[in-house]
Amino acid sequence: MTAFGWASTTDEVLEGVDLSGMTVFITGANSGLGQETARAMAVHGAHVVLAGRDQDKLDESAAAIIATEPEARLDTITVDLASLESIRAATSRARQRFGKIDLLINNAGVMACPFEHTADGFERQFGTNHLGHFALTAELMPLIERGTAKRIVNLSSRGHHMAPMHFDDPNFAQRPYDPWASYGQSKTANVLFSVGIEQRYAVMGIHAYAVHPGGIETNLGRHMTPEMRDALMARITSRDTGFQWKTIPQGAATSCWAATAPELEGRGGVYCEDCHIAEVDDESASGGVRSYALNPSFADQLWKLSEELTGAKFPT
Template identity: 65%
Template sequence: MSEFGATTTTDEVLEDKDLSGKTVFITGGSSGLGQETARAMAAKGAHVIIAARNPKQMEEAVAAIKSDVPDAELDTLTCDLASLESIKEAGKQANDRFEKIDILINNAGVMACPKMETADGFEMQFGTNHLGHFALTKHLMPLVEAGGDKRIVNLSSRGHHFAPTDLDDPNFEKSEYTPWISYGRSKTANVLFTRGLEDRFADKGIHAYAVHPGGIQTNLGRHLTQEDMAFLRKRMEEQAKKAGKTSSFKSILEGAATQVWAATAAELEGKGGVYCEDCNVAEVDDTSTTGGVRSYALDKGEADRLWALSQEMTGETFD
């Protein structure tokens, strides 16, 4: 158990850290949790690369961070995770421009959107939240190997409780599309990808961590209807009550703390392939609705099947 918990903030996690000389790459770093993670790590001396699909938003994020951290060392890289072509170009640019990535934080995502497709015809949530990060991580792996910390943090969610992956029907071609089931499948895929990375790269000193940030009101919920918000709020209030808490939502500073902790905690050194929440490693739990990671999200067989399917769908193969 770490000394931190649900209300810990990013600055508290990093209070005694010096990240000078570290290079941190953050997808979705132009808003919400990603921007806060970028700010907090830049404030401790890290060189932070913000990757997002909207250049204007990235410029605004850089300006906001520099207003708080004037000497922040920041770079931006345009990358649309819903396009394999954009991902490939971003990977090429990253390898041309940067020497290493010590910490890769796959933070970007989409939640409970209507049925949509990526540029390559994948169901939007699985395609963006998992396949996009799978392909991008492949292209960035040489830089991660050149880094010192060699940590990969994948943003998952307690939403993985909604559903295991369905690798026989990843694009909802055989079953009726449901936004929350799709979201749950994609968040389970994030944990399975973490397991897959750990199994394949731990012997190179590369370790992967899945993270549930908690319930935070950010633009991740931009697709949510009033009914969706009512469902989510009721579920979170019920979870908070069961856990004996008075508040169901975290602040952005509290929400980003777990990914910052997973990226820097000394106690996680050499111990990847785990799912973290509230700045601690979560227990495997197949019944609780207030915490824990489902066993199906860490299943090696399912992780291997997902890896093979992801390579087939994206056309990208890790060396």
């Protein structure tokens, strides 16, 4: 059992943890959960690489962290997860600039956006939330292999309850686009990706964890119309889930826990929420992980599809 829970914060989870000498790479670190995760880990001695699309926003995020944590060791790197070319360029720079990555936190994401395509023609949510991180992780694996902690945290969501992977039409080329079905599929993919990493790399001491941060008011919901927001809140509250918003430090706590908790040593391929490993549950609306998101054959199918779509190859 973990000593932490729903209300735990990043600082509580990391109390007494020494990350000196560790390099932490965080996508979407320009705001919200990513920035808070970066701040909390920098406080505990980590060298943190803030990754995001916009250099100005990354600079602002770094400045905000330095303002409260003057000793923080920070670097920034620009990467657009909706562009394989940008990912290849950014990871090439990362391999030149950094000797290793101990913790990779794939935190960035988009939610419920209109039907759009990435630079490479993928539906934007699946393309950014999953395929972008798949390609990024593949290119960063040589650095992760040289790290000591060797943990990968993939931000998923309870949104994975909304949809499994649709392997026949992941990019909504044949079926009508639904922003929530797309979001749910991409969040299921984040869990299956964690299972896939575990299947392939646990033998090398590399472990992966999917994380549901909880409901947090961040700019993730910027694409939602008032009607979509009302419908989502009605869905959440009408099912007697006891839903409550978390603060950003509470929302980032499970990422920090999954990245550092000693009780997770030597194991991965799990879905974490509220600073614990969630139970498999195909019915509950208020928690748990759907069995389809942990299915090893689905994880393998997604891995092969992702390699085909992105051309990214993990080291063997």
